[in-house]
Amino acid sequence: MPGDTERGGSTAIRVENLSKTFDTAAVLHDFSLDVRAGELLALLGPSGSGKTTLLRIIAGLDFPDAGRIVFGAEDATRLPVQQRAVGFVFQHYALFKHMSVAENIAYGLNARKRSERPAKAEIKRRVGDLLDLIKLSGFADRYPSQLSGGQRQRIALARALAVEPRVLLLDEPFGALDAQVRKDLRRWLREIHDRTGQTTIFVTHDQDEALELSDRVAVLDKGRLEQVGTPDEVQEAPVSATVLKFLGDTIEVEAIAQGGAVRVDGRLTPVRAPEGLVGPIKLYARPWQLQFAEGGEAHLHGVVRSSYRTQGRQRIEVDRPEGKTVVVEAADTNRFAAGSPVGLRIIGGHVFPN
Amino acid sequence: MAPPIRTDAPTRAKRRFLRPSVIPGFGLAFGYTLTCLGLIVLLPLAALVTRASGLGLSGIWEVATDPRVASALRVSFGVSLLAALTASVFGFLIAWVLTRYRFPGRRIVDAVVDLPFALPTAVAGIALAALYAPNGLVGAQLARIGIEAAYTPVGIYIAMVFIGLPFAVRTVQPLIAEIDKEIEEASATLGAGRVHTLVRVVLPPLIPAVLTGFALAFARGVGEYGSIIFIAGNLPYVSEIAPLLIVIKLSEYDYGGACAIATIMLGISFLTLLAINLIQAWSRRRFGYV
Amino acid sequence: MSETFAPVALAEARPASVVTEGRWIRWLLIGIAILFLALFLVLPLLTVFAQAFAKGFAAYLAAFTEADAHAAIRLTLLTAVIAVPFNLVFGIMASWAIAKFEFWGKNLLVTLIDLPFSVSPVVSGLIYVLVFGAQGLVGPWLLEHDVQVIFAVPGIVLATIFVTFPFVARQLIPLMQEQGTAEEEAALTLGASGWHAFRTVTLPNIRWGLLYSVLLCNARAMGEFGAVSVVSGHIRGLTNTLPLHVEILYNEYNFVAAFAVASLLAGLALVTLLLKSVLEWRYADEIAAGARGH
Numbered sequence: 001m002p003g004d005t006e007r008g009g010s011t012a013i014r015v016e017n018l019s020k021t022f023d024t025a026a027v028l029h030d031f032s033l034d035v036r037a038g039e040l041l042a043l044l045g046p047s048g049s050g051k052t053t054l055l056r057i058i059a060g061l062d063f064p065d066a067g068r069i070v071f072g073a074e075d076a077t078r079l080p081v082q083q084r085a086v087g088f089v090f091q092h093y094a095l096f097k098h099m100s101v102a103e104n105i106a107y108g109l110n111a112r113k114r115s116e117r118p119a120k121a122e123i124k125r126r127v128g129d130l131l132d133l134i135k136l137s138g139f140a141d142r143y144p145s146q147l148s149g150g151q152r153q154r155i156a157l158a159r160a161l162a163v164e165p166r167v168l169l170l171d172e173p174f175g176a177l178d179a180q181v182r183k184d185l186r187r188w189l190r191e192i193h194d195r196t197g198q199t200t201i202f203v204t205h206d207q208d209e210a211l212e213l214s215d216r217v218a219v220l221d222k223g224r225l226e227q228v229g230t231p232d233e234v235q236e237a238p239v240s241a242t243v244l245k246f247l248g249d250t251i252e253v254e255a256i257a258q259g260g261a262v263r264v265d266g267r268l269t270p271v272r273a274p275e276g277l278v279g280p281i282k283l284y285a286r287p288w289q290l291q292f293a294e295g296g297e298a299h300l301h302g303v304v305r306s307s308y309r310t311q312g313r314q315r316i317e318v319d320r321p322e323g324k325t326v327v328v329e330a331a332d333t334n335r336f337a338a339g340s341p342v343g344l345r346i347i348g349g350h351v352f353p354n
Numbered sequence: 355m356a357p358p359i360r361t362d363a364p365t366r367a368k369r370r371f372l373r374p375s376v377i378p379g380f381g382l383a384f385g386y387t388l389t390c391l392g393l394i395v396l397l398p399l400a401a402l403v404t405r406a407s408g409l410g411l412s413g414i415w416e417v418a419t420d421p422r423v424a425s426a427l428r429v430s431f432g433v434s435l436l437a438a439l440t441a442s443v444f445g446f447l448i449a450w451v452l453t454r455y456r457f458p459g460r461r462i463v464d465a466v467v468d469l470p471f472a473l474p475t476a477v478a479g480i481a482l483a484a485l486y487a488p489n490g491l492v493g494a495q496l497a498r499i500g501i502e503a504a505y506t507p508v509g510i511y512i513a514m515v516f517i518g519l520p521f522a523v524r525t526v527q528p529l530i531a532e533i534d535k536e537i538e539e540a541s542a543t544l545g546a547g548r549v550h551t552l553v554r555v556v557l558p559p560l561i562p563a564v565l566t567g568f569a570l571a572f573a574r575g576v577g578e579y580g581s582i583i584f585i586a587g588n589l590p591y592v593s594e595i596a597p598l599l600i601v602i603k604l605s606e607y608d609y610g611g612a613c614a615i616a617t618i619m620l621g622i623s624f625l626t627l628l629a630i631n632l633i634q635a636w637s638r639r640r641f642g643y644v
Numbered sequence: 645m646s647e648t649f650a651p652v653a654l655a656e657a658r659p660a661s662v663v664t665e666g667r668w669i670r671w672l673l674i675g676i677a678i679l680f681l682a683l684f685l686v687l688p689l690l691t692v693f694a695q696a697f698a699k700g701f702a703a704y705l706a707a708f709t710e711a712d713a714h715a716a717i718r719l720t721l722l723t724a725v726i727a728v729p730f731n732l733v734f735g736i737m738a739s740w741a742i743a744k745f746e747f748w749g750k751n752l753l754v755t756l757i758d759l760p761f762s763v764s765p766v767v768s769g770l771i772y773v774l775v776f777g778a779q780g781l782v783g784p785w786l787l788e789h790d791v792q793v794i795f796a797v798p799g800i801v802l803a804t805i806f807v808t809f810p811f812v813a814r815q816l817i818p819l820m821q822e823q824g825t826a827e828e829e830a831a832l833t834l835g836a837s838g839w840h841a842f843r844t845v846t847l848p849n850i851r852w853g854l855l856y857s858v859l860l861c862n863a864r865a866m867g868e869f870g871a872v873s874v875v876s877g878h879i880r881g882l883t884n885t886l887p888l889h890v891e892i893l894y895n896e897y898n899f900v901a902a903f904a905v906a907s908l909l910a911g912l913a914l915v916t917l918l919l920k921s922v923l924e925w926r927y928a929d930e931i932a933a934g935a936r937g938h
Contacts, residue, residue, distance in 0.1 A: 059543055060542075060543075060662070061539050061542070061543070061662055080662075081539075081542045081543055081662050082542055082545050082546065082547060083545075084543075085545070086543055087543070088539070088540065088543040090536045090539070090540060092534070092536060094534065094536035094537045094539070094540040095537075095540075096537060096540075096541075096554075096555055097559060098558045098559050107541070107544055107546070107554075108544030108545050108546070111541070111544055111545050111546035111547075111550050111554075112545060156540075159540075159544065160543070160544075162544075163544055163545060371747055371748045372745060372746070372747040372748075373745070373746035373747065375744070375745055375746075375825070376829060376832055377744050377745065377825055377828050377829065377832070377838070378832075378838030379740060379838050379842070380741060380744075380745050380747075382737075383737045383738070383740040383741035384741040384745075384747075386733075386734070386737040387734070387737050387738040387741050387742075387753070387757075390734045390737075390738075391738075391753075391756055391757060394802070394805055394806055394809060395756065395757075395759055395760060395806065395809060396756070397775065398771035398772055398774065398775050398806070399759070399763075399771055401771055401774040401775045401780070401781050402767070402770065402771045402774055405774055444676075444677075444680050447673060447676060447677055447680075448677045448680065448681065450673070451673050451674050451677040452677070454664065455664075455670055455673070455674055457674050461921065461925070463677070463678060463681060464921075465917050465918075465920070465921040466681055466685055466686060466917075467681065467685075468917055468920065469685045469686075469689060469913065469917065470685065471860070471863075472860075472863050472867075472913035472914075472916045472917050472920075473688075473689065473867070473909075473910060473913040474866070474867025474868070474869060474886075474887050474906075474909045474913065475765075475867070475869045475870065475887075476867075476869040476887040476888075476890050476891055476906070476909075477692060477867070477887070477890065477906040477909045477910055477913075478688055479869075480692075480890060480891075480894050480902060480903065480906060481688035481689070481691040481692045481695075481903075481906070482688050483894075484691050484695055484899070484903075485687060485688055485691050491687070491691070492683075492687070512684075515684060516684055516685065516688070519684065519685070535663045538662070538663040539662060539663060542662040542663075548662075548665060548666075573762055576764070577762075577763070577764025577765065577766070577767070578764070578765075578870075579764065579765050579766045579869065579870035579873075580765070580869035580870050580873075580887070584894065597764050597765070597766040597767075597870065598766075600766045600767065600770060600874075601766060601873070601874060604770065604773060604874060607779070609773075609774065609777075609779055612770055613770070613774070616764075616766075616767045616770050616771075619764055619767060620763065620767060623762045623763065623764070624762070626762070627762050
């Protein structure tokens with residue numbers, strides 16, 4: 001295993017100008033991305049964004065129409081999957097049902113040529129170590145059908161780690177599990193990663209999962225890379241409305257930009273427009289970037305439709321005169337009766353070049 | 355017959371037998387089913403069992419060890435075993451090709467597999483006899499390389515492969531279709547070559563189905579009559595099958611002899627059925643699926 | 645074991661899918677499968693027609709002008725007309741009881757219904773001889789009352805019912821089990837009578853499966869040879885069905901006539917296969933339980 005490499009170190013995998021078309025639909029367009037050694041990278045995107053195809057091409061389960069995959073200094077584009085030394089974890093585990101847990105984990109080692117295969121005792125020791133790592137030490141002789149979904153996914157991970165892969169690839173690894181198990185496994189995967197320093201790429205459509213778990217997030221949309229950066233970077237400085245919208249609830253407001261200032265309904269907002277952005281634009285804000293305000297302070301006006309409490313906050317739906325409904329998040333202090341008129345002040349947000 | 359007012363006791367007894375349901379018609383459907391089953395299937399089979407038990411084990415043994423009967427049983431079971439083996443191997447290959455590969459005419463080939471189910475056995479029988487006779491299309495070619503097919507156990511083998519093949523194909527085909535391609539991909543990512551993947555990952559879960567198909571083809575071969583008798587030539591001690599011997603005994607009014615042979619054959623086919631059930635129960639326990 | 649690594653496909657510009665075999669292997673296996681089927685299944689079928697027309701069309705037609713051939717056709721149709729509806733009603737009754745209710749001993753009942761499939765056709769005929777034959781259980785009584793079962797039409801019909809007994813039931817049971825009872829219960833809560841619910845809810849759900857099983861049942865009923873052969877007595881013009889007529893003609897070395905009559909049955913088999921395939925392609929979900937993909 002590649003030890004505790006400094007995160008953000010050298011490039012482990014380089015994806016260069018990848019294109020892929022299935023039947024007639026293009027799934028990846030001229031896609032490039034660098035994966036750093038030892039990092040935990042999330043490929044985040046809606047379904048159909050090409051993220052799973054990208055993962056499968058890196059693994060060697062699919063092949064690109066154009067472009068290259070480079071592992072370290074080696075061009076791996078035409079390398080058969082068997083020789084890529086990747087660990088792949090499938091959404092539905094793909095465990096071998098007729099093999100015990102230990103046999104599943106040892107599978108990759110036993111599949112090697114005799115000259116490269118570790119001795120029986122060594123394989124047994126490695127399986128034992130991996131079972132300890134995934135905290136399923138007593139389960140060596142069980143069969144997959146006797147395990148829960150979360151346990152099966154841990155076995156699948158151990159099986160992938162057993163071959164000491166150059167990179168660990170996880171395709172929606174928690175997608176088939178229920179909410180509580182998902183949360184536990186997320187934390188656990190982060191721990192495993194911290195201990196092994198294994199370069200890891202995982203695919204998810206769940207923003208929370210990507211932001212909580214990864215060192216860097218690559219946001220994909222329609223086969224293109226929208227943005228790649230740390231969770232903080234993509235949240236604080238999203239490069240496009242697509243990224244912003246995909247990362248959480250967003251309110252869209254008509255605004256006018258001029259000389260760096262952004263105005264809504266003629267009133268100045270704290271949002272700054274980049275140089276050269278002039279004219280009617282859209283301002284995007286999170287629910288907590290709107291505050292209730294009295295007449296002169298407010299950028300927006302509307303009527304409370306309903307409100308509900310969630311985890312110590314309250315969310316209020318406000319109908320705006322032009323027919324749109326915005327959701328505002330506020331501290332759970334004063335309540336708003338349905339039908340009461342309110343004013344809203346924008347205290348933050350983003351604008352993007354058209 | 356039914357009392358107008360139900361007392362508690364029969365209700366309770368009945369509850370144990372039948373789980374209450376709002377769906378009507380159980381009594382009628384169940385009664386009709388049992389009546390038909392009893393009259394058409396169980397009663398005649400009981401007649402055979404009664405007759406056979408009249409002979410006693412020693413009586414059956416005596417018939418079974420008669421040289422001509424013993425020879426016919428050997429031919430029936432031995433050749434059927436070989437034929438079932440052939441049908442299983444090629445049946446698996448055909449099932450694999452039909453489910454995994456796309457090629458022009460696949461649907462027609464798939465339909466052809468059921469031909470032995472649809473074609474009356476007597477028709478298959480005379481066709482095979484004509485084809486494999488020494489002057490037949492295939493028979494002449496075989497004769498040239500020194501193989502006599504018609505009127506020998508080879509002919510019986512060919513007929514048994516013919517009728518056993520669909521069983522072998524149709525029992526494994528749905529299971530091949532159900533294989534999750536991800537497990538093959540998982541095996542490949544772990545470094546295993548295609549052959550290793552097939553032998554270690556794809557084949558083992560299919561073994562119960564292959565065995566079931568084998569057992570069905572075997573049982574069918576042992577009992578088969580129509581498609582065999584024309585090609586077999588029916589030479590005593592050489593190419594005479596057990597079902598034919600039953601017919602011969604019957605025509606000689608030797609009901610006891612016919613029953614003894616029938617009992618032995620029934621016994622074997624029940625053992626085969628039992629074996630199939632055990633295979634499936636084992637497979638379900640071990641892997642959680644059939 | 646260590647040599648089981650697939651050779652690396654360097655020559656191919658674009659590597660094939662990892663979950664299939666190389667292209668040459670694939671075509672080789674397809675070739676073997678098709679060749680095997682052609683040799684073992686298709687060639688015999690073609691032989692039937694080739695032999696039937698070996699002496700020309702006139703000789704072919706001559707086989708059907710015989711009175712015995714007409715009698716055989718009539719008897720075969722009669723047998724099917726009795727046996728198929730009988731098993732249809734039985735199959736619906738049995739699958740209704742088994743699929744829609746939970747009761748003790750259900751698995752045993754299913755096994756018993758399947759029993760005729762695992763009995764040799766010859767034994768199937770034999771057991772009816774043992775019941776109705778001259779030395780049989782009720783044979784002497786029948787003889788006294790001048791009722792002929794064995795070596796007569798009733799025996800042929802009974803033996804045919806026996807060998808086709810499980811066809812409809814075993815097709816419908818899994819299908820109806822999969823469909824469950826929710827729709828019938830819904831119909832009952834809406835005020836339908838049991839019969840009405842069956843006619844308007846159950847029957848439409850199983851109609852294609854029913855048709856499918858009737859098709860196969862009919863093919864077997866018309867083509868059965870072993871069982872019918874034992875109980876028939878081979879009386880020409882009286883107790884000969886089409887398959888038995890084929891046998892007699894063949895044994896008399898009247899090959900053209902034998903194959904001509906056989907071609908009729910082979911034609912029936914082809915029509916059956918065609919309809920069966922059409923049903924499978926069109927209504928796969930409504931014929932067999934568990935055929936649904938994910």
